[in-house]
């Protein structure tokens with residue numbers, strides 16, 4: 001034992017929840033040099049180690065949020081990185097930015113980073129990251145290569161905002177699959193919408209072998225096409241029919257986020273925003289949006305140095321008018337019953353149909369994974385171990401992180417402490433370093449998770465990085 005590292009941190013007396021081993025017991029976790037050194041009862045800490053007693057708290061493998069937005073928007077309206085503190089405050093230790101650009105992600109981490117691990121997917125936006133909305137297979141592959149070489153781990157299709165044809169969508173998925181890059185999809189093509197009809201296209205888009213991460217399943221079960229209960233049942237059936245080839249998540253927040261942008265004729269551009277208006281019988285026009293905001297159904301996202309907040313009523317209409325409709329918007333369209341059912345749904349063999357809980361938050365003010373998962377535990381919808389499975393173990397497997405998502409010797413010492421009485425995360429560690437205590441982010445910077453192709457670019461970013469292999473993702477297993 002003489003040449004092995006000595007524990008520098010020992011977390012004692014927490015209820016340790018490790019889904020990988022089925023452990024649910026009060027144990028001590030010793031950390032040395034950024035990794036977990038030992039897990040056991042009554043660990044004898046060396047005098048040099050910091051000891052933290054966690055009576056009454058739960059300890060889960062660090063929360064991994066597979067769907068956040070921390071890179072700012074591509075129009076530069078939102079400050080890059082503004083959400084990096086929020087995700088850490090909410091208990092995350094690793095996040096995946098679902099669709100942005102590497103330069104913005106890097107700039108945000110340097111300016112606002114709070115110590116989390118960050119992986120990013122490249123956003124496919126015609127006119128910005130693609131020449132137009134009908135890219136050739138060669139263009140798609142060049143775009144993917146450029147994204148991977150910049151340090152991103154794959155691509156994200158924003159079907160509810162910038163939809164492609166069925167053929168182009170299928171080709172983008174195929175290109176990512178060929179390279180075993182990560183690929184996430186907010187469903188919807190030019191022939192469907194950001195609704196259940198978008199999900200119905202998945203079998204055709206994936207063909208025999210296609211693989212994809214389907215984002216926020218709850219967003220397609222808002223009752224736009226069928227009664228919500230029927231949409232939930234059909235969405236689960238589609239996922240089940242593609243078992244082993246899709247991974248998916250739900251978020252547990254009521255508000256959604258979209259954009260208010262209207263075209264020169266006064267029509268709302270974004271399919272997501274149009275769906276929200278239709279759900280309450282508003283016209284899908286600039287005036288319809290103004291009325292929805294005045295009625296306090298729609299809210300406008302306001303940016304301040306401390307983060308983003310929601311403004312509704314007349315003050316919201318004012319912001320909307322001042323920005324000539326170019327605002328982020330939110331509607332309370334996500335249903336609690338839908339989120340609950342999609343989160344809890346299991347196969348006959350006991351495995352979850354939807355792999356993970358993710359926030360789709362970050363900069364958006366709804367980083368509620370842990371709070372809401374605890375509510376589900378209180379209600380009996382999840383056991384504490386299942387909660388840890390959905391918040392960390394499955395997310396680690398989704399992106400192919402084999403040293404995260406588990407509490408065991410040799411694993412990365414990424415850990416999240418939850419106070420079940422207060423109903424939230426109260427402490428977390430990344431590689432054994434404390435990054436959050438009592439809801440305050442106390443870390444800085446961040447570690448990039450990149451693929452092998454991104455190493456040469458990452459050497460120039462001035463941030464620590466780690467090479468991961470999305471080919472080890474559940475997507476490709």
Ligand SMILES: [Zn+2]
Nearest residue numbers: 067069098360
């Ligand atoms: Zn999103």
